[in-house]
Amino acid sequence: MPIENRKSEIENRGALFLDRDGTLIVDKVYLADPAGVELIPGTAAALRRARDLGYKLFLFTNQSGIGRGYHTLEDTHRVNARMEELIGLGSPLFDAVCIAPEAPGQPVVYRKPSPRFILEMRARHGLDPALCWMVGDSAADIGAGLAAKINVAAVRTGKIDPSTLPEVATHRIPVFANLADFVDKRLKD
Numbered sequence: 001m002p003i004e005n006r007k008s009e010i011e012n013r014g015a016l017f018l019d020r021d022g023t024l025i026v027d028k029v030y031l032a033d034p035a036g037v038e039l040i041p042g043t044a045a046a047l048r049r050a051r052d053l054g055y056k057l058f059l060f061t062n063q064s065g066i067g068r069g070y071h072t073l074e075d076t077h078r079v080n081a082r083m084e085e086l087i088g089l090g091s092p093l094f095d096a097v098c099i100a101p102e103a104p105g106q107p108v109v110y111r112k113p114s115p116r117f118i119l120e121m122r123a124r125h126g127l128d129p130a131l132c133w134m135v136g137d138s139a140a141d142i143g144a145g146l147a148a149k150i151n152v153a154a155v156r157t158g159k160i161d162p163s164t165l166p167e168v169a170t171h172r173i174p175v176f177a178n179l180a181d182f183v184d185k186r187l188k189d
Contacts, residue, residue, distance in 0.1 A: 014055045018179075050187055062112050119148055154176070
């Protein structure tokens with residue numbers, strides 16, 4: 001397929017659903033201070049390339065620290081704003097953001113592995129599941145993508161090596177060094 005046709009197809013219907021902590025920024029557990037935001041190397045270039053290829057970008061992050069009372073939703077917004085500033089691709093960077101504030105044991109609305117956010121965005125934006133990816137570093141990220149019936153990729157930039165997760169072997173989930181590695185190897189023109 002010619003590059004311009006592929007880009008047109010992706011622009012109309014392709015998307016990346018991206019975890020935050022351990023995928024875009026270093027996972028510092030219950031991060032509430034924007035001064036603590038540290039981009040994972042290659043993140044800005046990877047997002048620029050994905051956007052240049054025509055992918056819509058969605059941020060999908062579990063933030064149980066809100067539900068646990070460790071920090072506020074406003075703290076999370078400030079952390080996200082700092083992340084966008086460091087990425088340097090303008091704001092808003094994401095077509096939509098889902099911050100799931102539920103703590104374990106609380107009723108689940110959006111907390112991954114719930115696919116609700118992905119399904120809502122697929123419907124709202126007319127996305128093609130075959131052109132969509134959930135990219136993250138945890139079993140919850142993988143579970144959300146699988147439940148939404150989209151492509152799933154894992155990155156090794158979080159606290160665990162996702163290749164050790166049973167879901168990765170069972171569903172043959174590709175594992176990449178980081179987001180830049182995923183974009184370079186999977187989202188080719």
